[in-house]
Amino acid sequence: MAKVVERPQEKTALRVASKPVSRLDGIENVTGATKFGADFSLPGMLWGAILRSPYAHARIRSIDYAKALEAPGVVTVATAADFDDDVVEPTSRPHNVFAGETALYLGEAVAAVAAVTMEDAEAALELIEVDYEPLPHVLDPLRAMEPDSPVIRHGDGGEVDRTEMSFHSSVASSAEDLEESGNVSSQVQFGRGDIEEGFAEADVIREGRFTAAMVHQTYLEPHAALADYSPSGDLKMWVTSQGQFYVRDTVARLLKLPAHKVIVQGTAIGGGFGGKMTLLAPIPAILSKKARKPVKVVWSRSEELVAANPAPASVIDVKIGAKRDGTITALQGRVVMDTGAYPGSPMSTATMLLGSCYVFPNMELEGFEVLTNKVSVGAYRAPGAPNSAHAVENVMNWVAQDIGMDPLDFRLKNAISEGERWPNGQPLPDVGAVEVLEAMKDHPVWGTPLVQGSNGKPRGRGAAIGCWSGGAGGSAATIKLEADGSFSVLVGTINLTGNTTSIAQVAAEELRVPLEYVSVHLGDTNEAPFGPVAGGSQVTYTMSLSAAAAAQDVLRQMKSVAAQRLGADPDDIEFDEGKMWAESDPDRYVTYRRISDEAVGSANGPIIGTGHGKPERGNPGFAGTIADVEVDTETGLVTILNLVGVQDAGFAINPLSVKGQIQGGTIQGVGYALLEEIVYDEDGRVRNPGLLDYRLPTAADVPDVDAVIVEKHNPYGWKGTRIVGEPSIVPPGAAITSAISDALSIPLHNMPLTPERIVMALRDAKANGRSNGRSNGRPS
Amino acid sequence: MDYPLQLTVNGIPVKRIVEPQVRLLDFLREDLGLTGAKEGCGTGDCGACTVLIDGDPHHSCLTLAVEAEGAAVTTVEGLVSDDRLNEVQSAFVSAGATQCGICTPGFVVMATAYLRDNPNPTDDELRMGIAGNLCRCTGYETIVTALHSVIDGKVERIEVAPEPLELVPEPEGE
Numbered sequence: 001m002a003k004v005v006e007r008p009q010e011k012t013a014l015r016v017a018s019k020p021v022s023r024l025d026g027i028e029n030v031t032g033a034t035k036f037g038a039d040f041s042l043p044g045m046l047w048g049a050i051l052r053s054p055y056a057h058a059r060i061r062s063i064d065y066a067k068a069l070e071a072p073g074v075v076t077v078a079t080a081a082d083f084d085d086d087v088v089e090p091t092s093r094p095h096n097v098f099a100g101e102t103a104l105y106l107g108e109a110v111a112a113v114a115a116v117t118m119e120d121a122e123a124a125l126e127l128i129e130v131d132y133e134p135l136p137h138v139l140d141p142l143r144a145m146e147p148d149s150p151v152i153r154h155g156d157g158g159e160v161d162r163t164e165m166s167f168h169s170s171v172a173s174s175a176e177d178l179e180e181s182g183n184v185s186s187q188v189q190f191g192r193g194d195i196e197e198g199f200a201e202a203d204v205i206r207e208g209r210f211t212a213a214m215v216h217q218t219y220l221e222p223h224a225a226l227a228d229y230s231p232s233g234d235l236k237m238w239v240t241s242q243g244q245f246y247v248r249d250t251v252a253r254l255l256k257l258p259a260h261k262v263i264v265q266g267t268a269i270g271g272g273f274g275g276k277m278t279l280l281a282p283i284p285a286i287l288s289k290k291a292r293k294p295v296k297v298v299w300s301r302s303e304e305l306v307a308a309n310p311a312p313a314s315v316i317d318v319k320i321g322a323k324r325d326g327t328i329t330a331l332q333g334r335v336v337m338d339t340g341a342y343p344g345s346p347m348s349t350a351t352m353l354l355g356s357c358y359v360f361p362n363m364e365l366e367g368f369e370v371l372t373n374k375v376s377v378g379a380y381r382a383p384g385a386p387n388s389a390h391a392v393e394n395v396m397n398w399v400a401q402d403i404g405m406d407p408l409d410f411r412l413k414n415a416i417s418e419g420e421r422w423p424n425g426q427p428l429p430d431v432g433a434v435e436v437l438e439a440m441k442d443h444p445v446w447g448t449p450l451v452q453g454s455n456g457k458p459r460g461r462g463a464a465i466g467c468w469s470g471g472a473g474g475s476a477a478t479i480k481l482e483a484d485g486s487f488s489v490l491v492g493t494i495n496l497t498g499n500t501t502s503i504a505q506v507a508a509e510e511l512r513v514p515l516e517y518v519s520v521h522l523g524d525t526n527e528a529p530f531g532p533v534a535g536g537s538q539v540t541y542t543m544s545l546s547a548a549a550a551a552q553d554v555l556r557q558m559k560s561v562a563a564q565r566l567g568a569d570p571d572d573i574e575f576d577e578g579k580m581w582a583e584s585d586p587d588r589y590v591t592y593r594r595i596s597d598e599a600v601g602s603a604n605g606p607i608i609g610t611g612h613g614k615p616e617r618g619n620p621g622f623a624g625t626i627a628d629v630e631v632d633t634e635t636g637l638v639t640i641l642n643l644v645g646v647q648d649a650g651f652a653i654n655p656l657s658v659k660g661q662i663q664g665g666t667i668q669g670v671g672y673a674l675l676e677e678i679v680y681d682e683d684g685r686v687r688n689p690g691l692l693d694y695r696l697p698t699a700a701d702v703p704d705v706d707a708v709i710v711e712k713h714n715p716y717g718w719k720g721t722r723i724v725g726e727p728s729i730v731p732p733g734a735a736i737t738s739a740i741s742d743a744l745s746i747p748l749h750n751m752p753l754t755p756e757r758i759v760m761a762l763r764d765a766k767a768n769g770r771s772n773g774r775s776n777g778r779p780s
Numbered sequence: 781m782d783y784p785l786q787l788t789v790n791g792i793p794v795k796r797i798v799e800p801q802v803r804l805l806d807f808l809r810e811d812l813g814l815t816g817a818k819e820g821c822g823t824g825d826c827g828a829c830t831v832l833i834d835g836d837p838h839h840s841c842l843t844l845a846v847e848a849e850g851a852a853v854t855t856v857e858g859l860v861s862d863d864r865l866n867e868v869q870s871a872f873v874s875a876g877a878t879q880c881g882i883c884t885p886g887f888v889v890m891a892t893a894y895l896r897d898n899p900n901p902t903d904d905e906l907r908m909g910i911a912g913n914l915c916r917c918t919g920y921e922t923i924v925t926a927l928h929s930v931i932d933g934k935v936e937r938i939e940v941a942p943e944p945l946e947l948v949p950e951p952e953g954e
Contacts, residue, residue, distance in 0.1 A: 027873060029873075218916055270882025
């Protein structure tokens with residue numbers, strides 16, 4: 001089902017863009033031919049293993065690895081001492097490979113061993129003698145904000161590197177970094193109007209404190225990297241990462257090598273979702289440089305769950321006031337985000353996004369990023385946004401209920417649109433919030449009243465919307481005309497989940513050839529033009545512009561050759577389906593194949609086109625979810641009956657791929673809502689470091705998602721394209737938890753709503769004399 | 781102690797000396813270079829390492845190489861025949877059932893065995909049948925759609941080698 005809101009040109013005139021196309025690399029994927037990070041090996045390769053801190057907070061007095069070096073098969077050991085102080089940044093985890101003077105979380109890397117076999121490497125870890133002095137630790141962010149909490153800092157603070165978060169959002173989200181104190185590593189505030197007056201004008205005010213758990217991106221492929229340091233000083237690497245140039249720059253800086261001597265080949269990536277950047281690569285790099293042999297390191301799943309960079313837990317207070325007619329008068333919000341052992345959480349984005357979907361005439365938002373002795377967090381698909389939406393959208397539904405309005409009508413009355421401002425003061429371009437809400441209203445699921453079942457299990461419905469700002473980085477692509485008239489596109493951005501196919505569609509469209517005439521190749525960092533990190537949903541948004549520009553450059557050169565051969569003016573050359581002709585003489589033509597032949601032998605040489613692209617600005621993507629659920633009040637088990645995912649894609653270059661993104665993001669949202677949570681014990685140890693106890697949704701847990709593509713033209717994207725990857729994960733957690741609240745007539749404030757939490761909430765409600773049966777009333 | 785291992789992998793007889801603690805997954809990936817089976821968890825929870833042993837699906841991360849003594853092992857690399865993908869593989873390609881692709885080999889192997897043994901499952905049975913394989917990208921819908929198309933007999937096996945390109949002939953007299 002696709003709803004086209006605005007269509008600047010007839011899609012029927014298009015060749016392959018806007019057509020559902022199956023993945024160009026589909027056959028490689030289904031035959032096992034696709035090579036992922038761990039699939040690369042080299043002759044004489046060593047295996048690396050990592051020693052991790054057994055304490056949540058401890059001073060490291062000394063590390064003695066002499067015995068490890070004598071162990072069978074061991075070639076070298078690396079520690080923080082192998083990196084110069086001037087390249088290590090105490091406040092940045094990606095630039096602080098091993099714990100230095102202090103280990104800040106249980107599982108922090110302390111040393112690494114390279115040995116002939118993995119077993120040798122692992123055995124040698126036990127021979128490394130580390131003298132730890134355990135220090136008091138703190139795990140709860142609210143406790144960590146108290147004046148008498150243990151303080152968690154490497155060094156004395158200093159400038160915080162927030163590079164990774166900047167990949168995901170092109171929007172300045174930090175109004176003002178206030179003075180940092182204690183374990184609060186960052187604070188932001190956004191204000192507008194008069195908050196007290198705003199609430200005074202309101203007829204209805206609802207508020208709540210919402211918690212969201214720490215969750216893991218849980219890409220199915222663990223981190224893996226292979227490094228090969230050659231005697232000439234070239235460091236060649238094969239790395240599964242969302243940004244091969246980012247890996248290159250990080251490794252070059254830490255190892256003090258020239259950028260062109262660090263050659264990173266991004267591999268096929270088995271999922272990233274924001275979590276695969278530079279965490280692992282420096283370790284095999286330093287081991288290989290020390291050993292002068294290739295070294296491969298592959299993380300285990302438990303290392304992933306203990307020591308990667310999951311998404312942050314948060315505590316968010318939201319208070320919204322509205323008049324009886326549905327006009328919102330005020331929003332107050334406070335975000336406390338647990339960033340773990342290092343700064344770099346999406347706290348400021350999460351705070352700003354509280355006020356991103358609706359017009360709030362009066363607003364007061366503040367956010368605190370708090371350090372704790374847990375693994376430091378990273379980006380996960382629309383970082384921080386699901387946490388924000390969970391809080392705001394549940395309260396929005398309560399307010400709608402209290403004023404007796406349809407929750408979608410209430411949203412439509414207040415929905416943000418072009419020219420309105422986000423909390424950071426930035427005016428919005430033409431976003432699709434209204435169009436997404438209208439598509440939700442039009443959907444048959446919303447149009448059909450929810451009927452209670454006869455099995456005694458209460459049912460409920462929830463709706464929510466959310467948005468993501470997205471990235472808008474610069475990119476480049478080159479296209480070569482090949483001997484048979486086909487084209488090869490060279491890019492430096494990894495193929496996250498099908499963007500390569502979209503780039504091929506753009507090139508084929510511009511070059512006016514069938515898709516089979518175009519292939520896309522990911523070159524290493526020395527071969528390929530720069531491509532941005534595959535984050536912030538920006539790859540197709542920016543690469544479609546650079547691929548189109550490269551195609552135009554190729555066509556310009558081809559027209560020059562064709563014009564010469566046809567004796568015509570290059571401006572008069574027309575082209576289609578692999579041939580060029582002069583407008584004045586359509587019967588005579590030259591084929592692309594002939595043009596390639598001619599060009600190769602000419603003074604101008606083979607035809608290579610280069611294109612640069614950067615969207616003039618980011619343009620947020622909006623998404624909405626409708627969820628119907630049924631709750632077993634005995635066991636707390638939630639069954640999702642209907643799940644609708646609506647998203648504005650601007651212009652869907654490949655609807656098959658866009659639908660896949662909506663479906664996948666929505667189901668990840670089910671994980672947020674019902675299942676996923678990294679649980680710590682009081683010592684700071686992860687209690688569920690495996691996929692049995694850290695439960696992902698399975699095929700048996702989830703329904704089909706009715707994915708609806710809305711297309712509101714974005715003037716900054718190729719043919720109206722907008723960001724796609726991230727928005728779909730933002731509203732499902734809010735919609736599903738809201739549906740459960742609706743079913744039970746109890747206000748619920750936590751994600752995930754595990755069966756245990758639901759049963760406890762029902763018990764509490766009963767103890768407090770609240771109904772736990774089905775009623776039409778909402779929580780009061 | 782080294783162990784002389786004999787088995788058949790994707791129809792080819794293999795003789796190797798292995799250490800008894802080596803997992804089948806590592807034997808396939810490191811010794812034979814068959815990297816199609818993936819390690820997603822190492823604990824039998826994700827299904828990415830699924831291979832067929834005498835036709836039955838097994839987690840190769842929980843199986844020792846020596847347990848496959850004398851057996852016929854089929855990995856994802858062994859599912860192509862006559863230069864064509866099998867039906868499950870073909871359906872995955874057509875339905876867009878692969879996104880990042882890391883879970884795909886395990887899914888394809890598992891589903892091939894499941895549909896052979898259960899040619900007409902209901903949707904619930906099918907979903908339960910593949911619930912031992914995790915996918916983080918697709919939300920499973922395209923995978924389930926692909927498998928329904930196999931069940932419905934609507935799949936044409938895709939040829940693996942591309943056709944040579946001949947878009948437009950050279951003009952006459954060239």
